Amino acid sequence: MVSMKDISLKCGVSVATVSKALNDHSDIGENTKELIRKTAKEMGYFPNSSARALKTNRTYNIGVLFVDEAQSGLTHEYFSHVLDSFKVTAEQSGYDITFINRNKAHSSMSYLEHSKYRGVDGVVIACVDFHDPEVLELVRSDLPVVTIDYTFNNRIAVISDNIKGMKDLITYIYEMGHRKIAYIHGADSAVTQNRVGSFYKTLDSLGISVPDDYVKEGIYHDTESSAILTRELLNLKECPTCIIYPDDFSSIGGINVIKERGLKIPDDISIVGYDGLRLSQVLDPKLTTLKQDTKSLGRLAAQKLIHLIEKPKAAVIERVVVEGEVIKGESVKQMGSTS
Template sequence: MTTIYDIAKKSGYSITTVSKVLNHHPNVSEKAKEKVLAAVEELNYMPNSTARTLATKKSWMIGVVFNEHLDIGIAHPFFGQVIEGAKKHLEFYNYDLLLVSRNLDTKRSYSDHLLRRGVDGVIVINLSPDDKEVKKIHEASIPAVYIDMALEKANIVQSDNVQGSMLAVDYLYELGHRKIAHIAGNSSTFVARERILGYQQAMGKYSLPIPDGYIVDGGYYASEGGRKAMVQLLAHTERPTAVFVSGDYMAIGAMEAVKDARLRIPEDISIIGFDDISVAKYTAPPLTTVRQEKELIGRQAAMLLLDEINGLLKGPLARKIPVRLVKRGSCIQMSGISNT
């Protein structure tokens, strides 16, 4: 069995330096860190968790709380990839994850459960800042990072949702579209509000009107909500030529509604989604969408959390992750209109 002494011998550094690297100590050079971690990986070192807990007074456990409304847990492509990104980084520093879904058992206090387990920190994903249990975590003396939430005096990681929405509208405008509608997520969520704001700002930039009924609430990012919202838009007296949808699942439902109405995508109506989930490239036609770097979001959250656990943060930080437009086949140039 590989020991810390083997790591020291392999890397050429002292046991003290190896211990500092393994425990994420700040006073270690990058060169030492790289050599020690390379030795850890090469020798497949696995520390004794019981001894490590006693020596460091840490549980080496990170709690992850997420809130998804499709009842599919971490099979959800957004949450699954965000959590995987965090997991990969945290496992490198020998942390384990304790996953709790906010919707799995609403009678149980997940905050008490996490605090009772003595986790060293918590990553909270897509919950309301008004949730009493979020407040309990925020007010507790425990390191925490919040993803896709608006919370004061807290570490925050989020995609640039406003910019993503503007990229979508910019592209549709370049293609000649002027009647651009928006299928939003539930307005109670931070992400939905940010994407609505980006849509409104982009429409304002081009002095494009937003008629009543052009922003439709598609609910909690399910395909059925997108389908129902698109039915409403297709019945609008000023039927849009393009629709920006706040999530790919909703966009897929919207596409189904267009086909049910015997209309064509993109010839009769162009559609853009948001997320770039794995199935987006396999829809018919393939879905143009705004890509979130989901694993990067998780990795950044894990890095922030470890910095707070190890006392490296001077105060709360907010990190905004860039997004990009992925052009596929669900949008088309309007005939007779140039892109200038």
């Protein structure tokens, strides 16, 4: 393995000069820096991560805790885009990524134990059961932690503005003339609670009451549950004119049922998704949806976590809210004002 001493002998300078040049210190001339860097590259020198860790007290490794109970894993487009943006931003800052899990193959490590075993400098948490005792143990530890789409009092959180997102979506549907609006929402979570609360609050402010059987609990990213609940809504004596689905992917289950009934979207019934996945815009008709800013969510989560790792005394516990935007597809019919 090539060492800094080898480079110093080759360049005819001291080891200290090599170290300063490779770390871009200002007291080394540019010509000397260029010579040392070029020589180091030609000789195949790579800095030793263990030595770097001892010097900086950091491993430049960030843990990602991502547990998808729907078993869709990183094929879940929303979270894959968020985590991809997180990864790109972290790597641009010189950090590597390690996924944190309960590694049963080696031992029954908790999330916190696995994080310490891997020596990560901090952890980002997304798409987990935030009430899981092991998640709470990690959140309450001394490790720097940033959460995505969930808020703890003592941790920085980066969240999508689900309250405004649902309000904007409902407002658009209302402006298109709909008054009988149903909502199939996902399983109980902070995200769901905010969306459901905003659903009722926005319709109440518009003077619209919502029948209990217009609101159904489904499952995120699950077409089967959406299909079953769509049938229930279509079987109502007074069925809705528009159905909101938990997310774009789950809306496919509803679309299939609607087509099976010989109904057309949006002529006979309107539908709306959530997330703004690429999928939504290749469906026929194009799906009206709320596009979440996954790039900003991932980037901000990485930036906040790295700042917390590198400048802990200057870190502020805050909730960073990222707005989305309504994508006006072709799945919502323009109706009369008293429909």
